[in-house]
Amino acid sequence: MKKIISLLILWLSLGIQAQDKPVVSDWTAITQSLNVQDKQNWKFRVSAKIRKENDNNAKCAIWARIDKLDNTTGFFENQAYSGINVTSEWKTFTIEGTIDSNAKSLKIGAFAKDNGDFYFDDFKLEVNDGKSKKWTEIALRNSDFEEDLVSADWLEGIGRNKNHVKNFIITTSDNKPFSGKKSLLMKGQNIIGNMPHGKFAEVNGIKMYYETYGEGEPLLMLHGNGQSISAFMNQVDDFSKKYKVIIVDCRERGKSTYDKTKELTFDIQVEDLKQFLDQQNIKKVKILGWSDGGILAILMALQHPDLVDKIACSGANIFPEGIIDEDIKDSKETLAKLIKENKDGKNDVYIDLYNLDLKYPNLKYEDLKAIQCPSLIVAGDKDVIKTEHTVKIAESIPKGQLAILPNSTHYVVAEKPELFNSLVMDFFEGK
Structure with a gap:
C-alpha cells in the first residue's frame, strides 16, 4: 500500500470497503452503535474484560469510533495497536475519549486479528457531561453475552456494512467466562502470516519471517508498505x-525484525531478498509484488536479472512523484505529525515507512530498459499511482505488458481477487 496513514486508519479504510458478503481477511470485529447526538462534547469511557488462547502473539482489543453528522469520522481508537498486553488471564481494558461536537453515533466493539481464540466479557459504557464528577452507565444490549448473539445486539463488522469474515467464528462460549455462564468467542483460523509452519531466516542482519505453500516453480510474493504476509490471503490458494x-514479511513489517541503525530503503530490502533466495537455494523465481512489493520486484529484475524469471507488479511507482499529488501532500503532513508526537520512539517504524515512500525509489524511465524479463504492470483506474506513470513504466520495459483494471483502486489485489489472479496466472503461464 502506498498511502500509509497508519495501521489504525488502514484498518478503518479497509472496513469501509467491506461488502455485505463473506470476505477473506486476517481480522474481524463486532459492533454496537449508540445514538449520542444529545451527548455531544461529553466524556465517555468503554471497558471490557479480555483474554486469549492459542494465539501465537496475535492481537485482540476493544475499539471505539465516533461517526459525525456529516458522515466523517471523529474520535477513533483501536487498542490492538496501542501495545496492550492481553494474556490467557482475564484483564480489564478501557478506552476514554470525548464525544465530538457534531457527533451522530458512537460505535464500540471487539476486534481480533490473526489465528487464535479471543474471549471478551462484560462490556460497559459510561458517560460524563463534564459538569459533575459522576459517571452515568449507558445500558448495552447483551453486554455480558449470556444470550445468543443476534445482529440486533452486536453487528459483525465495524458498523458500516454487515461483514462476515470466512476466517473467523464468532459465537458465545462457556469456556471459562469472566462472569455468568458465557462470554464472547472470536476464533481466527487458517490465516496466513500467523501459521504454525512459519519460519525465520537470518539475512542481512535481520530475522525475516516467511511461510510457504504448495509445490512447483517458486513464486515469491511481496507485500506493500504498511502490509505483511496476510496481504495475499486472496492469492495463496489459487497460486499454490x-x-x-x-x-515473506519485509523488514520492519509483520514478524520480521530490523536494524534500527540502518535506514529503511528499497536497496537494503533487495539485499534482504537476495540473501533469502540464496539461502533457500532458489536459482530462478517469479515475483508477484503489490505496491512497494512491486517496486522491489522491479529492482530485483534490475539488480539480479539472473534470479528473476518474470515479474507482475500492481500499484508500483519508480519515483515518488509517480504518486498522485494529494496523496504525497497527505503523507508529508502525517509524517510531520508523527515526528512531532514521537515520544519514546513509539512512532519510529511509522516514520521509517513514510520516509521510504516519500524519498524512494529514484529510478528513471530509461533505467527500465535494462529489464529483460517479461513484466506485467498492473494498476486500478482509481489507483494512487498516476495512470500515466503506470503506462510509462510498462512502455519503458522491453517485454512490458500493461493492465489498467476498471473500477479498481490501489487495493485491486484484494478488491477483485478473481480477476486479478486470473490475469496474473495467464501472464505467468504465457510464453
Whole structure:
C-alpha cells in the first residue's frame, strides 16, 4: 500500500470497503452503535474484560469510533495497536475519549486479528457531561453475552456494512467466562502470516519471517508498505495449486525484525531478498509484488536479472512523484505529525515507512530498459499511482505488458481477487 496513514486508519479504510458478503481477511470485529447526538462534547469511557488462547502473539482489543453528522469520522481508537498486553488471564481494558461536537453515533466493539481464540466479557459504557464528577452507565444490549448473539445486539463488522469474515467464528462460549455462564468467542483460523509452519531466516542482519505453500516453480510474493504476509490471503490458494508460493514479511513489517541503525530503503530490502533466495537455494523465481512489493520486484529484475524469471507488479511507482499529488501532500503532513508526537520512539517504524515512500525509489524511465524479463504492470483506474506513470513504466520495459483494471483502486489485489489472479496466472503461464 502506498498511502500509509497508519495501521489504525488502514484498518478503518479497509472496513469501509467491506461488502455485505463473506470476505477473506486476517481480522474481524463486532459492533454496537449508540445514538449520542444529545451527548455531544461529553466524556465517555468503554471497558471490557479480555483474554486469549492459542494465539501465537496475535492481537485482540476493544475499539471505539465516533461517526459525525456529516458522515466523517471523529474520535477513533483501536487498542490492538496501542501495545496492550492481553494474556490467557482475564484483564480489564478501557478506552476514554470525548464525544465530538457534531457527533451522530458512537460505535464500540471487539476486534481480533490473526489465528487464535479471543474471549471478551462484560462490556460497559459510561458517560460524563463534564459538569459533575459522576459517571452515568449507558445500558448495552447483551453486554455480558449470556444470550445468543443476534445482529440486533452486536453487528459483525465495524458498523458500516454487515461483514462476515470466512476466517473467523464468532459465537458465545462457556469456556471459562469472566462472569455468568458465557462470554464472547472470536476464533481466527487458517490465516496466513500467523501459521504454525512459519519460519525465520537470518539475512542481512535481520530475522525475516516467511511461510510457504504448495509445490512447483517458486513464486515469491511481496507485500506493500504498511502490509505483511496476510496481504495475499486472496492469492495463496489459487497460486499454490501451480507454484511453490513463498511469502515473506519485509523488514520492519509483520514478524520480521530490523536494524534500527540502518535506514529503511528499497536497496537494503533487495539485499534482504537476495540473501533469502540464496539461502533457500532458489536459482530462478517469479515475483508477484503489490505496491512497494512491486517496486522491489522491479529492482530485483534490475539488480539480479539472473534470479528473476518474470515479474507482475500492481500499484508500483519508480519515483515518488509517480504518486498522485494529494496523496504525497497527505503523507508529508502525517509524517510531520508523527515526528512531532514521537515520544519514546513509539512512532519510529511509522516514520521509517513514510520516509521510504516519500524519498524512494529514484529510478528513471530509461533505467527500465535494462529489464529483460517479461513484466506485467498492473494498476486500478482509481489507483494512487498516476495512470500515466503506470503506462510509462510498462512502455519503458522491453517485454512490458500493461493492465489498467476498471473500477479498481490501489487495493485491486484484494478488491477483485478473481480477476486479478486470473490475469496474473495467464501472464505467468504465457510464453
